[in-house]
Amino acid sequence: HSIKMAGFRDDQKCTFPLQSIQDVVKLFRIELERGDEPNLALLSIVVGSVENLLTCNRYLSPRNETESEQNVKPNFPILELSTVEALYCKFESQIKGCVDVTQYRGNSYASRELVKKTSDIIWSSLTRSYCKDRAHLQTLYSYLTASDLQHDCSWLLKLERVATQKAGSKKDLLSERERGSWRYPILMATQGNKLDCFGVAFAVVAACQILGYSDVHLALSEDHAWVIFGKDGEETAEVTWHGKGNEDKRGQPVCGPTAQKSWLYLNGHPVKCNRHTEVAALVSGINPSISATADSKELATLQQKLLWLLYDQGDLKNYPMAIGNLGDLEEINPTPGRSSPIDLFHQAIFAAQTHYANHHVYPYTYLGGFFYRNGQYKDALEAWANAADVIRKYNYGREDEEIYKEFLEIANDLIPHLVKVVSNQAIEAPEKAESNCLHDPQCFAHLLRFYDGLCAWEEESSTPVLHIGWARPLVATISKFPAKTRSHVDIKISEEKEEKVDDEKNGSVNRRHSHGRRDSLQKNDVKNEEDIVKTKVNGSTNVSDKKAGK
Numbered sequence: 337h338s339i340k341m342a343g344f345r346d347d348q349k350c351t352f353p354l355q356s357i358q359d360v361v362k363l364f365r366i367e368l369e370r371g372d373e374p375n376l377a378l379l380s381i382v383v384g385s386v387e388n389l390l391t392c393n394r395y396l397s398p399r400n401e402t403e404s405e406q407n408v409k410p411n412f413p414i415l416e417l418s419t420v421e422a423l424y425c426k427f428e429s430q431i432k433g434c435v436d437v438t439q440y441r442g443n444s445y446a447s448r449e450l451v452k453k454t455s456d457i458i459w460s461s462l463t464r465s466y467c468k469d470r471a472h473l474q475t476l477y478s479y480l481t482a483s484d485l486q487h488d489c490s491w492l493l494k495l496e497r498v499a500t501q502k503a504g505s506k507k508d509l510l511s512e513r514e515r516g517s518w519r520y521p522i523l524m525a526t527q528g529n530k531l532d533c534f535g536v537a538f539a540v541v542a543a544c545q546i547l548g549y550s551d552v553h554l555a556l557s558e559d560h561a562w563v564i565f566g567k568d569g570e571e572t573a574e575v576t577w578h579g580k581g582n583e584d585k586r587g588q589p590v591c592g593p594t595a596q597k598s599w600l601y602l603n604g605h606p607v608k609c610n611r612h613t614e615v616a617a618l619v620s621g622i623n624p625s626i627s628a629t630a631d632s633k634e635l636a637t638l639q640q641k642l643l644w645l646l647y648d649q650g651d652l653k654n655y656p657m658a659i660g661n662l663g664d665l666e667e668i669n670p671t672p673g674r675s676s677p678i679d680l681f682h683q684a685i686f687a688a689q690t691h692y693a694n695h696h697v698y699p700y701t702y703l704g705g706f707f708y709r710n711g712q713y714k715d716a717l718e719a720w721a722n723a724a725d726v727i728r729k730y731n732y733g734r735e736d737e738e739i740y741k742e743f744l745e746i747a748n749d750l751i752p753h754l755v756k757v758v759s760n761q762a763i764e765a766p767e768k769a770e771s772n773c774l775h776d777p778q779c780f781a782h783l784l785r786f787y788d789g790l791c792a793w794e795e796e797s798s799t800p801v802l803h804i805g806w807a808r809p810l811v812a813t814i815s816k817f818p819a820k821t822r823s824h825v826d827i828k829i830s831e832e833k834e835e836k837v838d839d840e841k842n843g844s845v846n847r848r849h850s851h852g853r854r855d856s857l858q859k860n861d862v863k864n865e866e867d868i869v870k871t872k873v874n875g876s877t878n879v880s881d882k883k884a885g886k
């Protein structure tokens with residue numbers, strides 16, 4: 337008897353075996369367009385299998401045997417239904433085997449105990465020690481199989497190669513399909529569950545979906561993931577670890593002072609996923625990298641097509657990072673007739689401004705990075721200044737290292753390089769001096785606003801941000817702007833009552849004051865009104881006579 341197909345419907349089964357990018361896109365389309373929820377575990381296993389075959393197991397398929405590893409270009413592996421079903425069944429029986437839902441019967445919403453129990457099952461089954469920030473550990477495929485299988489599998493390959501040589505002719509070469517079905521019992525035999533921190537959170541949500549809890553959803557910040565559940569998704573729970581050397585807080589709600597002011601938790605503005613946004617997170621997490629220098633073109637194309645599918649369904653509207661990922665992919669390989677990278681990055685910014693009160697940094701660093709790579713340096717400086725206008729709303733904490741590194745690289749690597757390039761341009765092409773960044777007061781104004789945001793981030797923070805390592809590049813950068821340019825920047829000192837604009841209470845309306853600068857009070861929650869000396873930093877190109885020393 338064939339194994340009862342574990343909950344796979346005919347319309348899912350009919351797309352197998354998956355042999356091309358189109359086949360995978362078709363399976364996702366079926367899952368996303370049907371009335372019922374898309375099956376997160378199924379899609380994660382499929383994506384993980386394809387990613388593994390296209391990036392890790394390159395030498396496993398016969399096509400690669402003859403050619404050298406480097407120039408091999410398998411167009412696409414064959415993914416059998418039996419392989420996917422076997423892994424799905426393994427996950428389903430593990431979850432259902434460990435959670436006795438009868439003790440949670442009655443309340444249709446998940447309880448904190450259930451979420452914690454599900455997290456414990458995933459957590460306790462992970463391999464003891466492994467490199468947590470390795471690539472390709474984000475899907476259930478990685479959790480249900482072992483990447484060290486390849487080493488176990490080498491004897492299998494030697495055996496086959498010997499068998500093939502003995503057989504002599506090609507016809508005896510086992511087809512991928514025959515070998516595939518033959519080989520997977522080895523897949524099943526080897527334990528070795530590995531997941532990265534995002535993968536654990538995703539696995540918990542996929543497990544809760546299998547247990548029938550449609551209220552358990554993924555919550556995503558720019559560097560962490562947790563779950564929301566209960567009526568209206570009001571409850572939160574940590575289900576995974578974050579960073580290195582931090583005690584995990586699994587089972588605890590996301591709240592309290594750390595969550596309020598730290599960038600890691602986005603001050604109450606995380607992406608709260610539904611099932612479609614969870615599929616978008618899974619697709620965003622596809623990692624095409626084969627090595628530090630090579631990417632799988634097929635996998636990048638698959639990711640791009642799946643993101644456009646989700647985009648067209650409206651599933652990226654409240655997910656700025658996914659739109660940003662699509663913008664990066666479009667820069668590398670533009671899809672005819674589709675939005676340009678810059679349009680996509682602006683859509684990501686709009687999404688962050690609309691849904692998350694402009695509390696996300698990455699939409700601006702996606703845009704800034706694009707302008708930087710394309711030599712549009714003034715626009716890059718403006719985007720980075722806008723990124724700094726976001727981070728000023730937060731207090732820097734010890735778990736915010738990722739965004740600290742992001743700003744460190746911009747300030748101490750990208751901007752100094754940018755300034756070096758434009759100062760060489762000014763020397764090589766003096767006739768173009770007028771359009772040169774170093775002669776444009778607005779560029780200098782963007783630079784000052786960038787650093788002002790970092791200073792405001794540091795104020796009231798438990799941990800300092802800037803130190804001497806920042807000062808040297810800053811001095812070098814400022815000194816490249818001629819005094820004439822610097823003098824054109826109007827720095828108006830205006831004495832005025834600052835009414836306090838509280839991000840939280842006023843729906844975090846980002847009020848601009850009369851002189852157009854973000855109120856740094858927003859994050860200080862100053863209760864009583866104070867005389868605040870506000871400065872205006874705005875590059876005005878019109879030279880006031882006295883300023884020009886006339």
Ligand SMILES: CC1(C)CN=C(N2CCN(c3ncnc4sc(CCF)cc34)CC2)S1
Pocket residue numbers: 534556557558559560561617620621657658661698701702705
């Ligand atoms: C402008 C950039 C430096 C380029 N890539 C960036 N990212 C790549 C993709 N990233 C992401 N893309 C989609 N969804 C998520 S959820 C998440 C937190 C861990 F769960 C990260 C992340 C993280 C940010 S930011």
